[in-house]
Structure formats: structure tokens, C-alpha cells
Amino acid sequence: MKSKDWLNRQKRDFYVKKAKKQGYLSRAAYKLIEINNKFKIIEHSNKLLEFGAAPGGWSQVALDINPKINITAIDLLDLKINHPNIKFFKEDYLKFDYSEKENYYDLILSDIAPNTTGHQSTDHLRITNMLFDIIELLDKVLINEGAFAAKIWKGSEEKDLVNKIKKKFELVSYFKPESSRKDSAEIFIVARNFIK
Numbered sequence: 001m002k003s004k005d006w007l008n009r010q011k012r013d014f015y016v017k018k019a020k021k022q023g024y025l026s027r028a029a030y031k032l033i034e035i036n037n038k039f040k041i042i043e044h045s046n047k048l049l050e051f052g053a054a055p056g057g058w059s060q061v062a063l064d065i066n067p068k069i070n071i072t073a074i075d076l077l078d079l080k081i082n083h084p085n086i087k088f089f090k091e092d093y094l095k096f097d098y099s100e101k102e103n104y105y106d107l108i109l110s111d112i113a114p115n116t117t118g119h120q121s122t123d124h125l126r127i128t129n130m131l132f133d134i135i136e137l138l139d140k141v142l143i144n145e146g147a148f149a150a151k152i153w154k155g156s157e158e159k160d161l162v163n164k165i166k167k168k169f170e171l172v173s174y175f176k177p178e179s180s181r182k183d184s185a186e187i188f189i190v191a192r193n194f195i196k
């Protein structure tokens with residue numbers, strides 16, 4: 001989509017207006033609210049690792065729902081929220097030092113997205129590659145019975161990806177939030193009860 005078209009759509013969008021009004025840093029905030037309304041993954045989590053956290057809408061939602069949660073947020077871009085419970089790392093998710101002792105989490109969220117080319121299958125492959133990396137990391141950083149939710153863009157590798165996730169979790173669901181644009185290939189995978 002051309003950037004002018006994107007800007008026009010943003011101006012009209014109901015959730016963009018709502019986010020502005022309610023002080024959320026992204027329209028994506030509503031997707032996490034919907035995910036959590038259905039799966040209740042945030043209330044009982046203590047330590048959250050967020051891949052692709054900027055500008056910070058999901059971090060805001062996590063703290064609104066559970067003010068005690070501690071968040072480690074990773075992104076190439078700046079986080080637009082400062083909070084004593086957030087540790088922010090401005091770096092590539094592949095460069096983060098996952099071997100540190102304190103790097104274990106009971107909730108991992110990924111809204112990470114590569115720059116889009118507009119070519120659907122190329123974009124699908126790019127986000128899928130990132131998610132394959134992230135799934136490999138789960139064994140290192142997610143505790144037994146922990147939860148994982150991630151955005152994917154539907155396409156040819158989706159089945160392989162979901163099968164990999166299914167091997168690691170007892171419960172795996174697909175979820176398309178109301179706030180996710182109907183015409184987008186985006187869908188969320190919510191996986192619970194990690195088997196370590």
C-alpha cells in the first residue's frame with residue numbers, strides 16, 4: 001500500500017481514533033485486549049517478554065490489566081513509554097542476550113513484523129522466519145506451563161509453524177480479533193501450557 005493510502009486509511013480508522021482518545025500508543029493495543037479477554041493470559045503472569053514492542057501499545061495494555069507484571073521489551077525502534085516495570089532493549093531480537101540468568105518468562109508475546117514489501121508471500125516468509133527463530137528461543141526463556149501469543153501473516157509456511165508450536169504446548173488456538181483488519185492476512189496464535 002502506498003504511504004498516502006495508508007495515511008488516509010489511518011485517518012478514517014475507528015480503532016486509530018479510539019486509541020488516540022484512550023491514550024494508547026498503537027491501534028494494536030485493542031488486539032491484545034481482545035486476545036486477553038478471550039484467553040486471560042496476562043492476569044496471572046509475572047514476567048513478560050515482548051518481541052517487537054514499539055511504540056508500546058501492548059506494554060500499556062499488559063500494565064493496565066496487571067500492574068504488577070514485569071516486562072522485558074525488545075524492538076529496533078524506540079519505545080514511547082517509560083515505566084519502572086519495563087526494561088527496554090533497543091536492538092534486534094537476534095542480538096539480545098537470552099543466556100542471562102534472569103531471562104526466564106511465564107508469558108511471551110510477539111507482535112514483531114518485518115518491513116513489508118507489499119508482496120504477500122514474501123512478507124509471509126519474512127515474518128515466518130522471525131517466528132521460527134522465536135519458537136527456537138522458547139526452550140531457553142519460557143518456563144514450564146508458560147504462554148505464548150504471536151502475530152502471523154497467513155501463507156504457505158503457516159502449517160509448519162503452527163505444527164511446531166503444537167509440539168511445544170498443550171493448548172494452541174487461532175484467533176482473529178475484531179480490531180484486526182478484515183482484509184489483512186494477520187492472525188494470532190495463542191499457545192498455553194508450555195511443555196518444558
Ligand SMILES: C[S@@+](CC[C@H](N)C(=O)[O-])C[C@H]1O[C@@H](n2cnc3c(N)ncnc32)[C@H](O)[C@@H]1O
Binds near residue numbers: 054112
Ligand atoms: C506492529 S509493530 C508492534 C506494535 C506494538 N505491539 C504496539 O502495540 O505498540 C512491529 C514492531 O516489530 C519491530 N521489529 C521488526 N523487526 C525487528 C527486529 N529484527 N528486532 C526487533 N524488533 C523488530 C518493528 O520495529 C515494529 O516496531
